[in-house]
Amino acid sequence: MVADVFLVIGAGSIGQRHARNLAALDQKVDLIPYRDFDADAVAKRTDVAGVIIATATPIRLSLIALCAAQDWPFYVEKPLGWTKDQIADIYAAAAPVADRSMVGFMMRYHPTVRALAQLDLSDIYSFAFEIGHDVRQWRQNWSFAQSYASDAEGGGVLLDLCHELDxxxxxxPAAAIASATSLDHPVFAxxxxxxxxxLAAPLGTVAMDYLSPVSLRKGQLRGTGQIIDLDLLAPAFTRDVGAGPQTTAFDFDRNDMFLAVMADFIAIATGQSPSDNPLMPRLSAVRASCDLIAEAWQARQFTGQVDVAF
Known part of the structure; x- marks a missing residue:
């Protein structure tokens, strides 16, 4: 049997998006809700070209181990884990297929991020990234209290919105965690x-919240020879090197990132050449970023609470 089917494990909103995009990219897709997942039955399949793991974070290690045992490349949603020990266990399990697998850091395909990555940022001494959105407005018929996000182990905004840290x-790449300060909720300790x-080297902050009544996703970079302000929702960035501000805007649809990252996964899973994106999140290349996210989570110090009604 030809190995030409991509399994999508997890049928929530992100799993459904990946399944639609795989189909749009002319791939055969089998979408499997995790509640219907049978590891023994799946392991017997001979038609699997790759696996997309779109489940809750705490249950991904066993799925990754299954993929590695079957020599199946996989695409796993971020974050890989919330402790460095978990990250180490996953990398050990995934070693046989790490170079053909990917982590879902799809913001690496955002045109603003790609443009910034091409600039000389060696003079930057300070930066700040911020993302905020009222979690109660995320999706129709969705309950925060009944979701992964409300779990103290594997939930919370740092893990949920960790793209900015990536x-x-x-x-x-040299920036290291200096501290992490958090607010929790009386009902969700x-x-x-x-x-x-x-962060340090350069000085930086990354802020994320479940609270902002207006969605925002912005950043500022300050250097000795330039200042840059960006809006990832617009999307655009404005750069001034001393001759007046110059704004670069992009024609962009959010799903473009998901399509692009999935096209690259299809390519590396099937032995083809991926795109020329130097930020492509191949599993074998993103260990430091995964560790950084885990270090930030483990460094959290809760200094207060926010009381919003659910």
Missing amino acids: IAHCLF GVDFATRIS
């Missing part, structure tokens, strides 16, 4: 609703 790592991470 972006910071892409642009400033230990679940961060707002977190501010401080």
Whole structure:
């Protein structure tokens, strides 16, 4: 039997998006809700070209181990885990297929991020990234209290919206966690609703929250020879090197990133050449970013609470 089917394990909103995009990219797709997943039955399949793991974070290790045992490349949603020990276990299990697998850092395909990565940022001494959105407005017929996000182990805003921390790592690979300060909720103890991470070398902050009544996704970079302000929702960035601000805007649809990252996964899973994106999140290349996210989560210090009604 020809190995030409991509399994999507997890039929939530992100799993459904990946299944639609695979079909749009002319791939055969089998979408399997995790509640219907039978590891023994799946392991007997001989038609699998690759696996997309779109389940809750705590149950991904066993799925990754299954893929590695079957020599199946996989695409796994971020974050890989929330402790460095978990990350180490996953990388050990995934070693046989790590170079043909990917982590879902799809913001590496955002045109603004790609443009910034091509600039000389060696003079930047300070940066800040911020993302905020009222978690109660995310999706229709969705309950925060009944979701993965409300779980103290594997939930919370730092893990949920960790793309900005990955972006910071892409642009400033030497940046290290200095501290992380969080607010939780009277009903959801230990679940961060707002977190501010401080980094060093260069000085930086990454802030994320479940609270902003207006969705925002912005950043600022300050250097000795340039200043840059960006809006990832617009999307555009404005750069001034001393001769006046110059704005670069992009024609962009959010799903473009998902399509592009999935096209690259199809390519590396089937032995073809991927795109020329130097930020492509091949599993074998993103260990440092995954560790950085885990280090930030483990560094959280809860300093207060926010009381919003659910």
